[in-house]
Amino acid sequence: METIFDQALAAARRERAFRKQEKGASFLIDLVAKELAERLSVVERNFEDAVELHGGTGAAARMASQTGKITRLRRIETSSMFARPGEDLTVAPLEEVPIEPASVNLVLSPLSLHLVNDIPGALVRIRRSLKPDGLFMAAIPGAGTLAELRDVLLSAEAELTGGASPRVIPFADVRDVGSLLQRAGFALPVVDVETYTVRYDSLFPLMRDIRAMGMANPLVGRSRIPMSQRFFVRAAELYAERYADPDGRIRATFSVIYASGWAPHESQQQPLKPGSAKMRLADALRAPRDDDAGGS
Helix, strand or coil: CCCCECHHHHHHHHHHHHHHCCCCCCHHHHHHHHHHHHHHHCCCCCEEEEEEECCCCCHHHHHHHCCCCEEEEEEEECCHHHCCCCCCEEECCCCCCCCCCCCEEEEEEECCHHHCCCHHHHHHHHHHHEEEEEEEEEEEEECCCCHHHHHHHHHHHHHHHCCCCCCCCCCECHHHHHHHHHHCCCEEEEEEEEEEEEEECCHHHHHHHHHHCCCCCCECCCCCCCCCHHHHHHHHHHHHHHHECCCCCEEEEEEEEEEEEECCCCCCCCCCCCCCCCCCHHHHCCCCCCCCCCCC
């Protein structure tokens, strides 16, 4: 397994962000928590035992609980500092899924799986933790997230130094996430993308928000050489040139993949057995003749 992310650094930055809790910095996790809760609310069943896996602020756990669909919910985080008063919180690194096999009905993963080095392994462990017909729901930053920032940082560094190093982490493609769910053994996997565009006065408040969200670069291969003020000024200039609206404010994209899958159960809808179809595929895909299409 390739080590892409410095796990200790990623955890430390999330913990620092939670400790400081700067005003407005939780906007993305709050959006995701609300969306996950809305999706959970339309599922026609209740979940006796649920887990929020590395959800940071706990917003997803709180909003999911408010749907009335969950009887008991516990949280797992990288530090006990994330616990609310009186809460029994399990402490575990981002890479771990400390849940007993077939012990829970629901696992929520809001904005943390993108920091795991072994995502296929984590998904397998999550699927095994679910009871039959248990549900997994995740929100994962996807391809396109902070694409504008990635572009201007690479351009500014190449222009000033003749080289470039990774300064924005890689994000998964929605098709890859769907494939990973299938490979992990989830039934009825569903993935879709919601794109949120946030506007800022300049690059500098955007970067402050990224740090305040605990999303600053934790790549093992990141450059350790501090960049000059000139670098950031040039990046800000490029951002304004390429991604500003007519009023001068810049755009930042956050593309979130919402993924869900079920632990297999005999009651679930099953694919037809080979040879049992009532219509031949060739007939279903047959192109209409001219007279079928109203031609003369």
